[in-house]
Amino acid sequence: MLEPLGVDATCELVYREMLTHPGEGVAALAQRLGLSREDVGIALDQLSSLALVRQSYEPSGRQRPVSPEVAMRILLERQSAELEAHQHRLALSRAAATQLIAEASEAMADPQQVGVELLVGIDRIREWLSQLATEIQGEVLTFAPDGAQTQDNMDASRPLNLGLLQRGVRLRTIYLESIRSDAPTLDHVRSLIRSGAEVRTAPLLPTRMIIADRRLAMLPVDDHDSGRGAVVFSESPTVQALHALFESVWERARVVGGAPPSSKDADLAPQDAAALKLLAEGHTVESIAKRLGVSPRTARRITTSLQDRLGARGRFEAGVKAVRRGWLPMRD
Template structure:
């Protein structure tokens, strides 16, 4: 059993490092877009959409044009009831047209009944849904030809960036696939084995070790600041750690986290 667990942890560490390389690449892309310093990309391949109205107009156009596949990162935890209700007719229309849809939510939606009901409704309509502990940003990929990314992960209404440069689209699509492979199906149990951390706790512990505040951890996990404080306090007590950095060191020593390369 020890050998099997060690092998699984080794495989997880390798996969986690590949995923973090992809996330770092995505972060560099987003920074370059915001600074308008994209080598080799024309204005037609990168477009900045300012404000919520511009985002909605662009979404309407792209949803009419998508023909084969729609891939979505949906961070933020539990979704707004009004937004979910408004999206249903469009989702039905796309799925009836034969568009393949895959959506990745945060694990935190599992404790929110309205969002879970909506996610199950999507699955009934033909969409594939999975969850992960955290997501880097809101992102939508259309037919592997165009990508829309929130310009500010903390305030998605400020603006968005539309990318159609083939190399950038390919990299962001690879990022989606890596996250999808590590995600859990909606009905899969997320309870850990006795003595182990669940995926959300492991992610919180990693963010804790990096020095993130409870507010920052809450945003990444899609939970309230109060819940984030409860998670971090419980983790530090569990590990017997006196500081966030010590918590990270102890977690690696005890095998709760793989040694990551940043």
Template sequence: MFDVLGMDATAEVVYREMLAHPQDGVADLMRRLRLTEQAVLAALDTLSELALVRCSSEDPQNFHAVDPHLAADILLARQRAELAAQQQRVQEAQAAAVQLKSEFTQDRDELHRLKGVDCVRDYLATLYDRVEDELLTFAPGGAQTVANVRSSRPLAEKLLKRGVRMRTVYLDSARNDPATVEHADWLAALGGRIRTVPALPNRMVICDRRIAVVAVDCDDTAAGAVVLKTAGVVSSLYALFESVWQSAQPIGASALPTDTRRLSPQQTEVLRLLSLGHTDESVAARLGVSARTARRIATKLMDHLGARSRFQAGVHAVARGLIRP
């Protein structure tokens, strides 16, 4: 009952017994309460620390229990003092937190570097908590892993239920992964929108058209990212996203043209990359496919164009107007 006042159950029953039988000593308390000597002495120590018992003036060998009215005032005063001390500690903690934020804040910088994938994840977690209107994402790298899909769903669901508009652009290669397609359908059911393109320039997140997070190395996104807040820069990146979005296809639609004599967007992008001298491995990385798949696509295109090399296939494609130089 009195545990909220700092008195445990044994100390409480000993205190009550001492009030009922003021003349009792330790032996009497042991007998009446059926407690061991150690338990009684420990209870008396607790009561003494709470200033609820003191040595008797008449017999220093015995203890005197403080009047319960005075005891209540003592216990309440003790609790108020502890509460005031706790409030003081909270105020000091708040001041320390403000100081820490002011020393390491990222909001006042128009350009801030995030070093390493852990820093990027921490920043994005904070950013997602503050997004109010719209979240746009370029997600290169091909199919999403099962672990990534599973971990991202609670966040996506939370944002969409808050009314945040979410648009994400994946690579066309993600269409070949059932788990990614199923995730896209799940997002669409909640109001999210996903489209795909053959290739993406870089990994990027834009929040409310005012903050952009861009990978520092498109070939190694784990290296870190930069946070951009300059209005003109973010506006340009937003325009880039809109341009890519308009040319992208909803993931539920076919990425292949209905006219089999024409090239698919993925094949067109492969030819463009080959004309620039990219290797099969580089093409695979940009399209989010395996090197084997990239080689297979390139070989078919070479056969289709009658080219003897990958670079020559790109040159022929430019000459025939299949891709822009």
């Protein structure tokens, strides 16, 4: 019961027995629980390190358990501190990854680099896509992480997509789950499906991406600013790895027009699960809104609802309680 809070089964048994029979020593505890004295001694050391038992001021000098209320407060505060430290490490990791991407982007601009092309500006990207549309033979795979699509984007992509479908090219696209709440985007998607496209949705997508015929892959230099350009990889292990990433997300994504999530997922909808994961990682409401493809107001409503359902007063407590409920995995 207390394992999600860092207390293993043996320690919990010893702690509970000490609450029931305060003042007993190692030998008596071992006899009652059917454990060796060594096991009880190890458990007492661990409980002491967690501040769940303290040295008694009585002449016996034996250890005594803190009250369950104090124990829960100690354990929750400890978990909150660990979550905060984990979020700090995530922030540092994201900063390091951002730096790496920036350095890689500069390298990609090197015209001498084989198999990499840098496209600068929206016009250049659209020209490249128009040219690509005439060359594609078999399949186009797309991550579309912007949520509701703008009318300009839909108008620009529609003739290209329909032209590909008419030539027998297979189109597979993954949008964010949030498009199901946007009527114009959903109408656009359904129109593509009627023409032969395959479309699924996922709560989160790692990046914007297009893969053509498993030989070319285009990714943005900056997910938040398309105007900075895009990078095209060709005939490389990078393309193979990106293709594997797409297939992995596709397998878990939900078909548009398909069945709703199974009953085992009904306790937490896919979008709520994604929001909870981001909340526990330390994302702000604005960041969660961007990642889910919804408005800040909607993101605030989702996160507030999650905290209310968990009975949590803040994101750290929400993370702890979500782990205990099984909505988030336990950290190693």
